[in-house]
Amino acid sequence: MRNDDPASVREFFAARADTWDTKYPDDTPAYEAAVAELGLRAGESALDAGCGTGRALPALRAAVGASGRVIGADLTPEMLRVAARAGRDRAALLVEAEAGRLPLRARSVDAVFAAGLVHHLPDPAAGLREFARVARPGARLALFHPLGRAALAARRGYTLTPDDVRDEPNLRPLLTGSGWELSVFDDGDDRYLALAVRTAD
Template sequence: MTTESQRMVEVYRKRAKRYDVTSNRLYLIGQRTMAYKHLALEQLALRPGDTVVDAGCGTGHNLPLLAEAVGPTGRVIGVDLTDAMLEQAEDRVRRAGLSQVSLVQGDLTTYQYPENVRGIIACFSLTLIGEYAKIVERGYEALDPGGRWVVLDYRLPRWWPDRLIPALGPMIAPFGGDVSMVQRHPWEPVQEGAARHRMLTRYGGWVYVAVGEAPQK
C-alpha cells in the first residue's frame, strides 16, 4: 500500500459513519450527486444476469441501483480499500436484502477481477488514487469485449483560472485530497483504452462521466 493510499484509508475510516451526511452538503452548492450517479449507471447499459464491479464503492450508494440493473441472476461486486467504509456498505446491502451483492476489501491496483465482467464503474474515487491509469488498464483487461468502463469524477474546467486553483484546497481536503490532484486526468486512460468512447459533462464542467467500450481481445 502506498503512503497516499494509507492516508486515504485513515481519512475515510474517520469519515465513514458520517460520510453520506457530509456528502449531501454538496447539494447546498448546486451539485446533484445522485443525478450524476444515475447518469453514470445508465452508461453501463447493464442487462439482467450481468456482472458489474463498483470500483471504490465506499458506503455502497450505487449497490442497490446496480443490483436492480442486473437482477437476481446477476452479480454486483463492491471493492474498496477502507474497512470502515465497507462496514457501512455491508449494512446497506443487508438492510436491502441484496443477495447478488458481494463486498471485497482490496487495492484496486491489484484486485483480481472475476470472469465475464460486463461493466466497471468508479464514482468520485479514481482522482484520489495516483495509480489510476493502472487501475483503468487492468479493468479493460478484465472486461468482456463490448463491456463498459464508466468513470464519474471531478475535473478542473477549462475556464477556471490557474491563479485560483489554490482556492480549491479547502473543498478537496475533506475528501483526503489536495490541489495537486487537479493534474490527474482519469478520463484519459478510459478513452485511450477504448474501442469507442464518449464524455458527458455536468455542473459547468466540474463533473464528467467518461465512458469507454472495451475492445476485442
Template sequence: GPDGVVIAADLTPEMLAQARPQAAAARAALVLADARRLPFADAAADALFAAGLINHLPDTETALTELARVIRSGGLLVLFHPAGRAALAARHGRTMTPDEPLSAGPLRRSTAASGWRLTAYDDAVDHFFALAARS
C-alpha cells in the same frame, strides 16, 4: 438482470461499512480490494462503475489496465462523480490543471493505453461522467 451479480469493492473497511446497508438492499457483495490488484478472474465482468476512483489512484494507467483485465471485450467502464472537476477543485481549494487524470486529454490517453476506448466525456458543473468500452 435476474442473473446478474453486483460486487462493490473498496480499499478501506470504513467505506465498505458505510455501503453495507445499500449493498444488503441491492443484494450486492462487498469486497475489500485494491483497484490496482482486483481479486477477480480475467474477463469476469461485463461492466464497472467507478465513482470517485481515478483521482485517488497514484498511477491511473496501471489501475485502468487492471480494470480492463477483469472486463470482457466490449464491456463498459463508467467513471462518475456527483460533482464536476471544477466544483471538486474549488471544494479542495485548488485550481484545475490540464494534466489532471480526469482532464479530457490525459483521460483519453490513459484509457487508450490501458485497453479502453473512451466513448463519452461530460464534465458538467453538477457531475463528471465518462464512458469507455473495453477494446
C-alpha cells in the same frame, strides 16, 4: 491526504466513513443516472470499483436483476462496514481490495463503475489496465463524480492543473493505452462522466 498513497487514502476515508452519506445526501439520483448510462442488462455482471459506502450498488443491482452479479470493492474497511450497515450488502458482494489488484477472474464482468476513484489511484494507467483485465471485450466503464471537476475544485478550494488525469486530453490516451476506448466525456457543473468501452485484445 496524498491522492497517490493507498495508506493515506485509506486513512482519509476511514475517518469520514460514518458521516459520508449524511454529508452528501442528495447524490443518489446522479449515481442512478450514471449507472443507467452503462446500459446494463438482466443477468450481466457489474463491478463498483472504489464503492465506498455503496451508493451505486442498489442501482447496479436493479440494472442486472436477481440473475446478475454485483461486486463492490473498496480499499477502506470502514466504508464497507457503513455500506453493510445501510443494507447495501444485500445488493452486492462487498470485497475489501485495492482497485489495482482485484480478486476477480479475467474477463468476468460486463461493466465497471468507478466514482471519484481514478485520481486516487497511485498509478492510474495500471488501475485502468486492471479494470480492463477483469472486463469482457465490449464491457463498459464509467468514471463518475456527482460534480464536474471545476465545481469540485471550487467547493474544495484547490486549482485545477493541466496534468489532471481526469481532463480529457490526458484521459483519452490513458484509456486507449489501457484497453479502453473513450465514447462519452461530460465534465459539466453537475457531474463528471467518462464512458469507455473495452476494446478487443
